[in-house]
Amino acid sequence: MDIINTTSRQKPFPDAGPFVDRIHWVVVFVAMPTLAIFGIAGNSLSIIVLYRQGFKKSTNILLFALAISDILFIIGANGPAKVMYEWGRGGLWFPEHEARVLYYFYHIFDYLNWTAGPMSMSMPILITAERFVAVFFPLKFHSIVTRRRTLTALVVLALATYVPQVYMRFWFEFEYVWDPVHNASVGLAERTGLYWNSTADLLDSWSSLRSKRLLRNPCWLRQLSYWNPYQLGCNPQEEVGCRNI
Template sequence: MRSLLHADVAYLDNLENGTVSFANETCGIFDYYLELLHQYYIPVMIFVGLVGNFLSSVVFLTTYLKMRSSSYYLAALAIADFVFLVVLTIVNCSFNEIFEIFNKEGWCQFLVYISSVASILSVWLIVAFTVERFIAVQYPLRRPSICTVSRSKTTVCVLSVMAIISQCYVFWTAGVEKDESNADVCSLIREQLSVIKVINTIDCITTLIIPFVLIVVMNIMIARNLFRFSRKMRSNTIEESGTSEKSIDSKDSSRVSKIS
């Protein structure tokens, strides 16, 4: 955000001097609308997300839906997204210079850590929810014994603990650094770049590639099973209608023979 503000100041200075080219004017307009987007659109989306996720978690945990095992995955997902949006709100306020917390030592590591935990937990909760849907479609008779409320609670707790432990590296890889203008900025520590590259590779595999493959494969199998079930139901309906027509024809023929 500071770079955008600097771009606007430079643009106004050039405008006063009468030396603004068409390209600079276009960039100035683009920066202006980008700043408006950052100041108004993003906060509105964050507010809508906070309200939506809060209401979702309340509905899943306090209504009759709490009797369903899948509701606990969705409630935990809503809570994880809510926490992430709270951190994003704090970061956005720091960038807009409303209050400065994100770029302070200690707060920087803590907020990055919380957002990382919420992000990875959100991804694997979606995977867990997809697994439950897959079991319900693939093994409908075994679903009541496998997909229980207690098991879903245990799964959510295990995923939460794993997310909390797996993101502890943030406290050693993130910190407050000086930027070009000698201002304090929360960023990655330069001395840890070699370690960060390895961690980013592992993080990409565990939070993007593996969940993506699992979700796609299970959704394809769910769609295939639903298609097979639909086709089977359609064929059974056709057979039943044909059988009923034959029985009606036989009854009519028997009545005609009796009359004759």
């Protein structure tokens, strides 16, 4: 069994005092669940009303999708397994079998959190665009904003938010390790080789783009990172020209 260094897993804010810890506890276990109940209830009522009105109007379709995304996000952000994993010392401090089951539930809630959340934040953009067309192009509104195009936009947005997170779930794997500090075993979501390879590829791509930009104008990167101009071959006497980039 592996041994893990858990000095950074004592509590959410290692340098915080008891007062801050108490506030954090109230937010996580009192405020957020209370808001979640009202949020789910309110969005559920919206779904019922919109369903009874029908979906002939694009506005109803968008609002219906927004209500569903909000509910999924609330469930994901407040999932019991997610709170168990992220609260306190971090990890799942249970026997291995229970910890493994909770690990998969944790990923389900975390997946909803990172997919339905961005979906909900993006939905107002579609609603604003629909209202923009209705206000500035009222005569062409029904020809521009159709039910089919609205559904297509929702499908594209859903694919853009949900599919990448499916791939990212493979960045982690369950590991049950021994914590010598607390003299107990804990289940953790550890990064896999796929994560490190993906990160390395991303850094290589960024370095390549940065190098090309650097070759075209070395002062641009110096302005961004405050490096020494002599390290980038930038003439300090051309400081004014560099700042105008």
